[in-house]
Amino acid sequence: MYTVELGKQNDVEAVAAVDAARHAMFEARVAADDFIEPKDWMPEAYRKTLIRQISQHAHSEIVGMLPEGNWLTRAPSLRRKAILLAKIQDECGHGLYLYSAAETLGISREEMTEALHAGRAKYSTIFNYPTLTWADMGAIGWLVDGAAILNQVPLQRTSYGPYARAMVRICKEESFHQRQGYECMMQLASGTPAQKRMAQDALNRWWWPALMMFGPPDDNSPNSAQSMRWRIKRDSNDELRQKFIDVTVPQAEALGLTIPDPDLKWNEDRGAYDYGAIDWEEFYAVVRGEGPVAKDRIKARIDAWEGQAWVREAANAYAAKQNQQAAA
């Protein structure tokens, strides 16, 4: 590209020097655990990585409403229905906090929505699995939200201020999600043999996808080092996965349910559980959009967005008319 604005070689060097100085200052601030705020100078790569990470996180919250919405009208009691409704509303709220944080980086809500619908933006692979029975509502709260909490707690100290603040609010609310799920599992696991079988079946189906939520193994996670340095990722995928397994196995034992992993064994030397091989082929297939219900999920989002376009248009038209009358 021609440097139209920069006529002389000296100018190019001067700009490069200023950029290098800013860059060094930025890296030093982040390394000192200082927060970066929206109007501060930041490297383009940092901005882009954050937009990708925050918007994908937001999309996950929004798409995550769909598998649970599937059971809303079939909840077994009014109590369970009210709880599930509140949880789904929280997921929507989480999506909105995060979209609002991403927007401070200079991307619009419409661009993010468009990227999701066009398949350019990803969301968590976990939501491309179907929710086949009511017990899945318990298993999702317990395992999926449990895994999400471990992923998210460190992000409360992430380097980008608006992201960190959104994560503080989200983490406060996630604990309810996990506990209501565990309570739901407790009730099923101590119920009739059929209910207990249903709980075990849900654990069997959600265990491995939940482990995959922490992302690929560390030796196959190309962007991790840079993200760690920028404090937008604070623990490695494998560390968090191990932590999740170690806290969850005793919870399953308390339920009287069996983790579907024959290789799972306490390792006295490590002070941690050894676990079986994860099917990463399945993970990458789901990332590529080959999950069992991936197409349904995106179709549901597009239908909602397009089907409700008239509401947004009507609201805008009404506001324009009110403004006109106020001005007259």
Added chain:
Amino acid sequence: MTAILPLWEVFVRAKNGLSHRHVGSVHAADARMAIQAARDVYTRRMEGVSLWVLPSAAITASDPGEADALFAPAADKVYRHPTFYVVPDNVKHI
């Protein structure tokens, strides 16, 4: 054509006696709908007793690049702080 809803900044007063505090933003066609959306998004658990919304475009912010020039002069005016003044130990209540 897709209607783009304007952006509003949301401020919540946690309880009377405290000032409103910025919590995030919402998209809404007008101020009334922005209040509705802010209520749903930011006060689901009794986080507030009062809400403010204002169009994001109405905010003028200081430039972080000029933060030194704006705020540094305060650093060399230590005489604005009470500890700048030495008072003998036997003098009390001051």
